[in-house]
Amino acid sequence: MALRDILFFSEGITYILKDKQKVRQWIQDTVKSEGFKRVGQLSFILCSDEYLLNINQEYLNHNTYTDIVTFDSSEEDDVIEGDIFISVERVIENANKFDVSQRDELHRVIIHGVLHLCGYHDKKKEEKNLMTEKENEYLLKRPF
Numbered sequence: 001m002a003l004r005d006i007l008f009f010s011e012g013i014t015y016i017l018k019d020k021q022k023v024r025q026w027i028q029d030t031v032k033s034e035g036f037k038r039v040g041q042l043s044f045i046l047c048s049d050e051y052l053l054n055i056n057q058e059y060l061n062h063n064t065y066t067d068i069v070t071f072d073s074s075e076e077d078d079v080i081e082g083d084i085f086i087s088v089e090r091v092i093e094n095a096n097k098f099d100v101s102q103r104d105e106l107h108r109v110i111i112h113g114v115l116h117l118c119g120y121h122d123k124k125k126e127e128k129n130l131m132t133e134k135e136n137e138y139l140l141k142r143p144f
Contacts, residue, residue: 003024006039007043008043008044009044009046010088011045011048012051013046015046015136019144022143022144026142027111027114036080037076039079040074040081043083044110045083048089049090050087052065052067052068052069052090053066061066067089068087068093069085070085070117071083072116074117082117082118084113084114087111091109094118099128100111107142112131120134
């Protein structure tokens with residue numbers, strides 16, 4: 001897996017993700033820890049609330065704001081691939097709400113999307129608890 005296959009874009013906003021190479025390595029390490037062989041093409045699209053609301057409405061028939069929408073395009077069982085859309089506005093609002101740094105909240109949302117691609121869900125209470133546990137575990141493993 002080449003780290004260059006983990007891509008970051010911004011759509012409709014100006015946002016620069018810091019430490020991209022370190023974030024890429026952290027994502028790769030997380031995926032391997034979860035028993036996958038590698039990351040294939042993985043795109044993170046950092047966007048506005050409105051942009052993500054449109055995605056949510058068009059593809060998922062949800063008329064709500066959210067911080068993340070994940071689309072899985074994996075074709076092999078041991079390789080994850082997909083597109084992860086993240087509302088930077090929602091991340092900033094949640095960081096303030098939960099009294100954490102914007103950087104930490106963005107990293108939580110990034111790893112949340114990766115965990116979805118690894119097969120974790122968050123619809124039921126037990127699933128949500130496990131997802132939060134895994135997020136916390138991998139946030140502690142960040143090498144930066």
